[in-house]
Amino acid sequence: MSPEPTIAANPANEGEPRPLPVRRALISVSDKSGVVEFAQGLQALGIEVVSTGGTAASLRDGGIAVRTVEELTGAPEILGGRVKTLHPRLHAALLAVRDDPEHAATLAAEGIETIDLVCVNLYPFERAASRRGVGDAEVIENIDIGGPTMIRAAAKNHRYVAIVVRPESYDAVLAELEDGDGTISAATRHWLANEAFAVTARYDAAISDWFGARYEDFPTHRTVAMEKFLDLSYGENPHQRAALYTEVGTRAHVLSRVSQEHGRDLSFNNVLDLDSARNLLADLDGPACVIVKHNNPCGVAEGDSALDAYEKALACDPVSAYGGVIALDRPVDEALARRLHENFVEVLIAPGYEGEAMAILRRKEAIRILEDTEQRRERAGLDMKRVRGGMLVQGLDAAARDREGMAVATGAEPDEAGWRDIAFAWNVCKHVRSNAIVLATGRRTIGIGAGQMSRVDSVRLAIEKCRAAYGEEADAALNGCVVASDAFFPFADGPQAAIEAGARTVVQPGGSKRDDEIIAACEEAGVTMVFTGRRHFRH
Numbered sequence: 001m002s003p004e005p006t007i008a009a010n011p012a013n014e015g016e017p018r019p020l021p022v023r024r025a026l027i028s029v030s031d032k033s034g035v036v037e038f039a040q041g042l043q044a045l046g047i048e049v050v051s052t053g054g055t056a057a058s059l060r061d062g063g064i065a066v067r068t069v070e071e072l073t074g075a076p077e078i079l080g081g082r083v084k085t086l087h088p089r090l091h092a093a094l095l096a097v098r099d100d101p102e103h104a105a106t107l108a109a110e111g112i113e114t115i116d117l118v119c120v121n122l123y124p125f126e127r128a129a130s131r132r133g134v135g136d137a138e139v140i141e142n143i144d145i146g147g148p149t150m151i152r153a154a155a156k157n158h159r160y161v162a163i164v165v166r167p168e169s170y171d172a173v174l175a176e177l178e179d180g181d182g183t184i185s186a187a188t189r190h191w192l193a194n195e196a197f198a199v200t201a202r203y204d205a206a207i208s209d210w211f212g213a214r215y216e217d218f219p220t221h222r223t224v225a226m227e228k229f230l231d232l233s234y235g236e237n238p239h240q241r242a243a244l245y246t247e248v249g250t251r252a253h254v255l256s257r258v259s260q261e262h263g264r265d266l267s268f269n270n271v272l273d274l275d276s277a278r279n280l281l282a283d284l285d286g287p288a289c290v291i292v293k294h295n296n297p298c299g300v301a302e303g304d305s306a307l308d309a310y311e312k313a314l315a316c317d318p319v320s321a322y323g324g325v326i327a328l329d330r331p332v333d334e335a336l337a338r339r340l341h342e343n344f345v346e347v348l349i350a351p352g353y354e355g356e357a358m359a360i361l362r363r364k365e366a367i368r369i370l371e372d373t374e375q376r377r378e379r380a381g382l383d384m385k386r387v388r389g390g391m392l393v394q395g396l397d398a399a400a401r402d403r404e405g406m407a408v409a410t411g412a413e414p415d416e417a418g419w420r421d422i423a424f425a426w427n428v429c430k431h432v433r434s435n436a437i438v439l440a441t442g443r444r445t446i447g448i449g450a451g452q453m454s455r456v457d458s459v460r461l462a463i464e465k466c467r468a469a470y471g472e473e474a475d476a477a478l479n480g481c482v483v484a485s486d487a488f489f490p491f492a493d494g495p496q497a498a499i500e501a502g503a504r505t506v507v508q509p510g511g512s513k514r515d516d517e518i519i520a521a522c523e524e525a526g527v528t529m530v531f532t533g534r535r536h537f538r539h
Helices: 035-044 053-061 069-073 088-095 101-110 125-130 136-141 146-156 167-179 186-212 268-281 306-316 334-341 357-361 416-429 455-478 493-501 515-525
Strands: 024-028 048-051 117-120 162-164 226-231 243-247 258-262 288-293 296-302 324-328 345-350 368-372 382-387 390-395 407-410 437-441 444-449 482-485 505-508 528-531
Touching (some): 024 035, 024 053, 024 146, 035 053, 035 117, 035 167, 048 053, 069 088, 088 101, 117 146, 125 136, 125 186, 146 186, 162 167, 167 186, 258 357, 268 296, 268 324, 268 345, 268 368, 288 306, 296 306, 296 416, 306 334, 306 444, 306 455, 407 515, 416 437, 416 444, 416 482, 416 505, 437 493, 444 455, 455 482, 455 493, 482 493, 493 515, 515 528
Parallel strands (some): 024 048, 024 117, 117 162, 324 345, 345 368, 482 505, 505 528
Antiparallel strands (some): 226 243, 288 296, 288 324, 382 390, 407 528, 437 444, 437 482
């Protein structure tokens, strides 16, 4: 048996962390990816391997000499494996302060052998809890007890113990042990402890949320675990650092199943605009195109092809589209690539690029080209917004994509083409910053008014945008269009401005104290007004 390692205090700087000689390692893992190779590397360095249950069997199958935890503690695994590492001798081996004379005397008196490296990962609770049809008993059985206890003990005592919780760390740890003649540095032990506490925090957060969800949508305590997904080039402004974190356990996120094929690193604003674009695109019937600038759509269209949809979306506001984020739900072909290449595009995302399309687009260094292979578009979960010292949490603003729940308040019943324009305008309006006004015709936007403090100002802005974009053809575009408002019109001046410009259908939630006045104004003008019964503020 190898002699017990010691860490002597530095006379010049008492308590300074020193490299740790590793003589004994405890391995107990649920995810056995790479663990045999890791243990083989430890054994080749002369490190004794101690293990439990199924892990020990896997290691022995790999030709590794394994000492059982039972031999170390003198106590067998009991309760079907529920209790195997929860023993004072094992945790004394992990928690002892080795240069404390009293601790050292206790270890010697009890014959407790120290453990220098712990390799543990946990029962797959998140995977079990996310499976369809799984029973509570099975989920609860996947709550690990001994694993987190060992991880926390080793991480707390990282001055004397190295804790490894991720298979991705195996190669780096082995390399350092080999280079350091069987030792591992204090800096590495500290970093590994940092990873370990993050793992147990995430694990407990998942368990807490699973239990809390059994009782109410908004439980008393909400724990949200996040993992860094991507370092970003900068924040909202170049002097701000930024990164994208994704919620642990979520099936999809803004960049899930997305690969970057070309261009500079994404920025904070790029990701925000991508999120807005992808969410709106999911509410449309393709082929469709969404152009977003500063977190607002500036052009949206459904067309006969991806090229047709892009041309129609671009026509809505070509000035604002300069430097925008463009999202398509059909692959980009060569003809569309040539049209896109004519403009400055910050970010382009599409489900594929055909023929010479990619080569054409790559001629510009600045464009960020993303390929989206996500098949399912529905959103799930909760909407969370940070505020000073806290977080606002709400359900997602889900809405029917067709005429469900809508009622004609004035005028004639729209025909099928009319209903399609109504649904289109209403779906786009949901994704525009309040106060939101959308002018649409032929399943394309022709004017968007966003973020104004007055709703009538948003109407005027949408009309001005249309006139600026379409010039002499603006009157023809406005004639017979749909005007959609994300909330009720408080006065008749808003719809009247749109009607005077040519709108012949008004879509709004209804519910104003002055609904009678607005209904009367629409009836007098012979305009159809549809109440949706639902508001879509977006702040």
